[in-house]
Amino acid sequence: MLLDQRKLDLAVEMQAKSYALLRWVGQAVASGLLSFRTAHTYSSLPLAAAEWIEKHFQNIPEAARVDQTDIPVFANFFSTYLENSFDLIENPGKIKFSPDTHCFCPMCSWMIDAPNLKTKSLSAGDKKRALKMQIHSVLQLGIDTSAPLDESLAQAIVSQNGEATALLAYGHDLIQRLDATANGPAVLALWRRFAWNASGSPKPKFRLSTKMILNAESELRALVAPR
Ligand SMILES: [Zn+2]
Incomplete structure (x- = not known):
């Protein structure tokens, strides 16, 4: 969805x-x-x-x-x-x-x-799970826009669009959390992918918004859909 x-x-x-x-x-x-x-x-x-x-x-x-x-x-x-x-x-x-x-x-x-x-301090496993969530959200976006893609293409999209795919996966997770579903520290890894800068510290004054997440979704949609 x-x-x-x-x-x-x-x-x-x-x-x-x-x-x-x-x-x-x-x-x-x-x-x-x-x-x-x-x-x-x-x-x-x-x-x-x-x-x-x-x-x-x-x-x-x-x-x-x-x-x-x-x-x-x-x-x-x-x-x-x-x-x-x-x-x-x-x-x-x-x-x-x-x-x-x-x-x-x-x-x-x-x-x-x-x-x-x-x-929490993040383990390599948490980061790997975050990556899986990003890939899964791109695959799901393909299904939802009637443009299913294979896993290797989804992987490529994730590696070239780390922030946007982390935002997309995080958006889906946010909605699950309204039902008390906790996906664990992988979610924290997703957060850091877009709310922290490359040097490993929080972006000053970062504030998550719905618009940010929906923009990431439509940006990715353009990559997934028009093939
Ligand atoms: Zn008590």
Whole structure:
């Protein structure tokens, strides 16, 4: 399926707000504003996140707050953000919280560690998987535009259009994340392909937009379709 602009708009918003929420939680935990004494029995991270966000809704700053009706989808997205991008450090909260006084449900485990979550380091396997996602998205674009292509051509398109194909693959992944599908750190590798510069540092002031992703799709479409 070609990218759906409406879903993409929602996903791009959820991503920016997930980042803002995690930053806010980090500050709130560090300054002792959040308590983790209530024992929860949530079984999954998305479910735990939804109830957590609901409960703290009034305190969450504007930049990290979604419409109340979007909370379930935001919780889905937020959980993939944690899983794709961060490593949960051993001995969560050992400084501020003693283990017998806080909750170990999936959400609290993450939140307690929010001030010192570590960005995942990428393995060669993650990068290879990112490349596969790029190739797959080009093959899919061929199918969706009635111009199917073979894998070697898709590979060539990827190697000549690294940024655009990473954006396309990332766009498809963004939409899956609305359903809580986390494809893991390969997604972080895709992100760095377009949001970081060649020297390996984040592009200053980079801000992902729907337009950027849709432009990449139409650029690639012109390469795939008119043969
Ligand atoms: Zn909990």
